[in-house]
Amino acid sequence: MPTPFVRKNSFWLILSLVLCLVSAVGAFFVQTNGATVAVKDMRWETSSGRELSALLYKPASATPENKAPVVIVSHGWWNSREMQDANYVELAKRGYVVVSIDMYGHGNSDPLPLGMEAENGTGMYDAVKLVAQLPYIDATQIGVSGHSNGARAANYAVVADNEAEKPLISAVLLVDNEAFYSDLTDPAKYVNNYGSRDVGLVADQYDEFFFRSYDANGQQLTPPREFIGTPNAQSFLNFGTTDDSEMRTADKLYTETIDGTDALRVIYTPAQTHPWGPFSKQTTEYTIDFFQEAFGAPDPIPAGSQTWQLKAFFNALGLIGFGMFLVAFTKALLVTRAFAGLRRTEPFQLAPSSRKGLYWFWGALVVSALFSGWSYVALSQSAALAPIVFNAAPTWIPQGAPFFIGLWAAVNGVFSIVVMVVSYLLFGRKSGQNLREVGVFPGWKPFLHGLGLSAVVVVAAFGIVFAVDYFFKTDFRFWVLAVKAFTPDKVLIAFLYLPLFLVYYVANSVAINSFNRFTIREKEWVNTAILALFNSLAPLILVIAQYWTFFTTGDLIGGFGGIFSIWLFPVIVILAASAVITRKIFRATNSPYIGGFIMAAVVTVISVTNTLTVAS
Known part of the structure; x- marks a missing residue:
């Protein structure tokens, strides 16, 4: 008889697949009139x-x-x-x-x-x-x-x-x-x-x-x-x-x-x-x-009578389904013989909050957000990076934009690791925090086992994308955030950038799930919502500041080029979603690495398949 875990997860897995199918069929019928x-x-x-x-x-x-x-x-x-x-x-x-x-x-x-x-x-x-x-x-x-x-x-x-x-x-x-x-x-x-x-x-x-x-x-x-x-x-x-x-x-x-x-x-x-x-x-x-x-129009229709917005709606449904699938399929694999050993056996509980613990919680979030915003602006103003980012000079880097975002991500990943080390040495260790119990040191076998699980999930998720592309010629997207089918050369390029994104998304998942698990008003969802907000807070503030200045003065912020704020649009959504996805996977596995691996791989593929590639 299926357990409550299996029954509940089966519902979300089926729903994610239904959303992907509805997305594909709906977008197909709109785009083909x-x-x-x-x-x-x-x-x-x-x-x-x-x-x-x-x-x-x-x-x-x-x-x-x-x-x-x-x-x-x-x-x-x-x-x-x-x-x-x-x-x-x-x-x-x-x-x-x-x-x-x-x-x-x-x-x-x-x-x-x-x-x-x-x-x-x-x-x-x-x-x-x-x-x-x-x-x-x-x-x-x-x-x-x-x-x-x-x-x-x-x-x-x-x-x-x-x-x-x-x-x-x-x-x-x-x-x-x-x-x-x-x-x-x-x-x-x-x-x-x-x-x-x-x-x-x-x-x-x-x-x-x-x-x-x-x-x-x-x-x-x-x-x-x-x-x-x-x-x-x-x-x-x-x-x-x-x-x-x-x-x-x-x-x-x-x-x-x-x-x-x-x-x-x-x-x-x-x-x-x-x-x-x-x-x-x-x-x-x-x-x-x-x-x-x-x-002239072979079939005149008033210009204001438009239906492409329906296609955008269906494409967005697929994007939601894709994100849901990452979590639901991960959980589904935990009841298989191959990956059952990764499933959490004890109930998930947030650590009770103390006054000192909350000071560290809020302090780490604020410092990390400030560093994220500062580092992004600093990198955007780097004269040394500009020829690489904009593919203006011959380099070994075939895609400038993903390199810039990946480098920024890696810098913030390293900073996050420093914050976690300081937090542990000055607070966590004295408070009895056990790094093995919170998943930071799972052992090599579970670590590699989780890496295998992550790979299966990512391949399966993009398998859906390719099936949708093959049968319906549609993909999953909203505005500038797109998950689409791609040519084989993008896989090799993705491996080139994957280390940069791994540093950030693994460190971010460890920070969110192993170091920031405090009860907030006795509600776990409040904790998760705060973490999602702070994950994307710096990019959100930069975008708001850029366009508030533009709309009120007619000009952009001096020294902060428009393309750098545009690149942040999908980042805001991805970073917020990452906090939710990695938390849900952590609850089921007690491993912060599985969610980090999955997010790093997915974001890398999204980045390298939606940009300019320059031949060497």
């Missing part, structure tokens, strides 16, 4: 000699007899093709064929050789050349669009298209990156680089990187929210001229006949930040309006 849009995973070797990965969304209405317009879309730097889901869901259900690429070095595309970002180095124009040959495509209606670095990819595609014997691109929408306003060889001369193409620009009022104007000495003159009045914006809306007879405004379509073709220009200026662009109803509405204006 009720199974009327075919989704294909494309990978092909391009004329540049590298393999490009893309998702193709083909409405049933697009046929050789009824050719459809096509839009190639691209994510930004350190992202992947799935980040364009709002666009491919909404455009495909309106009858457009949509191709969402992984730029070279991202997602499933081949790594990007250092210094090859320009022109075909992004992969955008390689995709344009491919779709022009598809039998169900109207080759006179090829559009390109991208967010951030994806917009730069669109710009490079236009440059390549200008040099082609037969230009292919007829419409361009640039989201959250500058247009090419001036002559590419003479920045002081405004010109129309886009010819007779229809071109739109989405310029966020609170963009962390772009849409500022500067004087001759490089001093900033205007913040992004004043972009529309700058010479760059006005020249763009005036088709490359410096006509100042009228002040052209945002959200208004301006047309001019160029080479016998009516071309349009428009600038949209939503009051939002740079990373919100791919997750914005407003930006998606602009995208729909722009391409319906440029091409």
Whole structure:
């Protein structure tokens, strides 16, 4: 007869799997518009000699007899093709064929050789050349669009298209990156680089990187929210001229006949930040309006009628299910013959709190949070790290962003170990704390046994991710936090970064479960909630400080670059979840290492599969 432990855990294990399945099925039906849009995973070797990965969304209405317009879309730097889901869901259900690429070095595309970002180095124009040959495509209606670095990819595609014997691109929408306003060889001369193409620009009022104007000495003159009045914006809306007879405004379509073709220009200026662009109803509405204006829509639907948010909801359900599975499957393995020896046999109890113990508890949390915030800012300002982090110089490190986060994590892991040692020597030992009883010294055999259990859990969890990708072409994500399928090369890269994340997540799990197990108001969940909050408190404060400053002054905090606050968005969620996951696993095993191993492996894989890879 199943024990209460087995019955209760079976419920959570089944629920986690149900959430993953509901996520996959729900997201699939939304992105295929009720199974009327075919989704294909494309990978092909391009004329540049590298393999490009893309998702193709083909409405049933697009046929050789009824050719459809096509839009190639691209994510930004350190992202992947799935980040364009709002666009491919909404455009495909309106009858457009949509191709969402992984730029070279991202997602499933081949790594990007250092210094090859320009022109075909992004992969955008390689995709344009491919779709022009598809039998169900109207080759006179090829559009390109991208967010951030994806917009730069669109710009490079236009440059390549200008040099082609037969230009292919007829419409361009640039989201959250500058247009090419001036002559590419003479920045002081405004010109129309886009010819007779229809071109739109989405310029966020609170963009962390772009849409500022500067004087001759490089001093900033205007913040992004004043972009529309700058010479760059006005020249763009005036088709490359410096006509100042009228002040052209945002959200208004301006047309001019160029080479016998009516071309349009428009600038949209939503009051939002740079990373919100791919997750914005407003930006998606602009995208729909722009391409319906440029091409017309095979199946016109009002731009405000959007369903991609449902896909985001289902994707988020899967993310929750994935996290639940890590805990529930770990517990399920504890009743198997292979791992039964790791199961806790005595009831779990929090240590009773004393006044001195609580002083150490709160003191350690505050000191650790302060060090976490200080170390992050200090590393972000390191001139020595910058070339590595941004892949600006040849190194043995193929991914700069995970290296930066991993290094910061390891530094804080070491600091946590120092705090625990001091705490034990000055308080714990005198209070009778037994390091073996609290799981710090489990013995080598249980330690290695727990490592094996962790490996099985991680492989099983990502097995679900790959199954969902194979059958439904979906993954688990919310905004910038994504758990997705990946190519084999990412496994080798993950092993490169795993030691950095192990230092932090193992030390953090030991600190949370072996050194901070005090009763708070006689409730264990209060203790866990406090630990989860303090785990993510420093990143949360940094993000709040950055955007409070930005929204009130129009500028970021001096010396704290926007990308570093953006990288903290998923970190906040992961750190809070880590405290809960490792605590629940510790309650079942009395080992702080199992949860630490699992979190380190999962976070490492998430990090290396959602970023830029540069070939050595």
